[in-house]
Amino acid sequence: MSRRRKNQRSGENCSESGILDERILVLVFESMNWDPHVLCKVACVSHKLRAVARRVLWRELCVSRAPRMVGALISSAPSGRVGGGWHALAKLFFFCCGCVSSRHFRVDRTLPGHFVGASRFSKTSGKSFLARKCWGDLLYVSDPCEHEMGPDEDDIGVYRGVFSAFMKSRTRACLIKRQVELEAHVRCPYCGARVWSMTAARLVPQSAWKRLGSHNGRLEYFVCVNGHLHGNCWLVPLSSDDDYDDDGNDLDGDDVGVNGKVRRGA
Template sequence: MMERCIKRQNCNSFSNPSPPAAAAARSITGGGGCSYMADMNTGIMDETVLQLVFRSINWDPHVICVAACVSRRLRAVARRVLFRELCISRAPRMVSALTSDGAAPAGRLGGGWHALAKLLFFCCGCVAPTRFFAPDRPEPGHFVGESRFSKTSGRSFLARRCWGDLLYVSDLCEHPAAGGGEDLGAYRGVFRGFMKSRTRAWLIGRQAELEPRVRCPYCGARVWSMTAAGLVPRSASRRLGAHEGSLEYFVCVNGHLHGYCWLAHLSTDDDRDDSSGGDEEEEEDGSAEFSFRV
């Protein structure tokens, strides 16, 4: 009996510490057993601190992606804050155009800031054949060292009935053929205010079907084939330097564009003429263009 009483008293002393011991425990934990560990992460998880840290490394997209994989809390902060600041820092004119005049209510873009950041820095390649485009071999996606987006190029991808829309499209990412065949070109872009665009209205009005097996590589949403919808103008092939009819591109429900083409082999004279004509068109249209490096 004596031993049982001693054991019971010892158990009670651990479960119900004396008032001085309990006060000491509360002073260490801040009043709760779990709050101490939570408070340890307050400093590093503070959004202002994180912004200062990533600003000091020039918003390196690789590091932000790694940080977003650490925990759910960091991923949420990265999607809400870090990727937005990355886009604003690297492409300020483009972001300003995409968010002005209520195009992005409360600063929210279709698909999220992380999708726009991926679109800026990542070429999706062409990993699988589609209905109108069948590559000889898959071309995996990859980070790009330099990108250039243009709304003048974007206009070349709009049918005449949709010219009121604003679309930014990147320069081609060229993937040379291994066996001396045709080179593959991959490109990507983004609409401003796609929910209110003429392109979307035309697709919805004509009851264009969404592709069953293709998803947007940037936000994962379903896509329309602009080739199937009959919205690919001839100016797109000329702009890309591709064989006419040998291209396809998709637009997702959030307004992200991605596509592929077979590049035509130009002679030196043709290349020089095409280059000079493009410069004149840029000046006349007043396109907002820029380039940036990772």
């Protein structure tokens, strides 16, 4: 009986070795062009597959979608890691977190989060969100995802971003020096960590609301302890062609699309 059980277990291990082999899984997802929908479903199958996804697959997906952006994020990161993990960065690439009322941004109804097919992240946009004393930091911010509110209201823009090497950034040092308290009722929608309100910290520069096509005092954004940014604003019509050259090439960031087509800058 014991020998039979031993043989049965060894057979189970052999049958699982293929589906849990990281190299095989990488090849499988490469053949599917790193479809994030499929990867989400696979990561929910078992704890072992979730561990492989967190350790390898989400990283490879991020690299395939935004190679230049990911390269910049990990260039100064210890051991090539990103704050909050690769699964959090992948979620930030593909998920608009929606909008709820906060202390400095009031809305009549909650806007649910949703999957987005494509997003454009730019470090030029990111610099607009940095106070002058923090211009040495590297921050990528997406174009706002526009949500219609009604015929008599402005649309709401929902945007998100990520810092490179946030633990060593001037922004974090400034927040710590000013003894800004972490928000009690807001969490990062990407990694679940606690956040600072940049509006409450008075670190929102005029360039941020001008960049968004909003008005002063009509926006709020948060930064979590892992360096993820998310926020909302009331929008007026906006054109952001200034980061593209005459041929439509993105000059300083990556367009992250679900189909894997990334427009690289010149």
